[in-house]
Amino acid sequence: MTYVLNNQEYEVVIEKKNNKNSYIRIKDDLKIYVSTSRYSTKKDIQRMLEENEKALEKMVAKKRMQLEKKENFFYLGNSYDIIEVSIMDGVEIENDKIYTPNKEALEKWKKTQIEEIFKQHYLEQWQKFEEADKIPQLKIRSMKTRWGVYNRKNHSVTLNSHLIEYSLEKLDYVIIHEFSHIVHFDHSKAFWQLVSKYCFNYKQIRKELKE
DSSP: OEEEETTEEEEEEEEEESOSSOEEEEOTTOOEEEEEETTOOHHHHHHHHHHTHHHHHHHHHHHHHHHHHHHSEEETTEEEEEEEOTTOSSOEEETTEEEESOHHHHHHHHHHHHHHHHHHHHHHHHHHOOSOSSOOEEEEEOOSSOSEEEETTTTEEEEEGGGGGSOHHHHHHHHHHHHHHHHOSSOOHHHHHHHHHHOTTHHHHHHHHHO
16 A cells, blocks of 8 residues: 655554554655554555644654654754765864764764863853853753753753754853743743743744654
8 A cells, every 4th residue: 555645655554453543654765654443444544544644744754754864964053974084183074074983083073072062152141141140050961852941849941952053043052941940830821921032932842853
C-alpha cells in the first residue's frame, strides 16, 4: 500500500496487532508505519491517513530534519558539510563547510563551543534580568524533551546542549524562559508577560523550536 503526500508517494507498512487504537509513525526509511487492529481494512487505513494528513506532513518534515542532522553538522542555526582532513590540527569553518581532522576532534570542538557560548550568553541575559538577585547555577546536558529546566530546590538552570544547533536568538529565549521561572513557577499570563519583556518575539521562537 502507498500513500501520496505533497505529491510524493510513500510506502505504507501495516502492522496488524491486537490493538484497540491505531498509531502512525515515520521511521528513518521514510516509510509510514501503521500499527492497527487486525480487523482494520485498507479503506480504514486510507481514511485514517487522510484524516491525519496535516499531522503526517509534520511527522515527515521532522523526520527529514532529523536525517539531515545526522548527515550534516548544525551549528548556530546553519548547516555545514563535514570535510575530514587528517593533516589539520584543529577545526575551521569556511562558507558552508566545516573542516576537521576527524569526527572525534569535531565533537571535542563542539563541546568547547557549547560551554563557552552558553556561559557567555547566560551571563549576558542575567545582566539584563531585573526581577531576581541571585544568579542560578548553570548546568548543560543533552535532553530529549526539554530545551531548558529551572530547578527551584537547588536554584539551577539546565540548558539542552542541542541548542548549539540553533540560532543564538533561540538560546537567549530559552535562558530568559528559565530565568522567568524564578519569579513565576508556572506558565501563567504573568509568566509570559515577563518573558515578552526580554524577548518580544518569543511566540515565533517557540513555534520554530517545536518544528
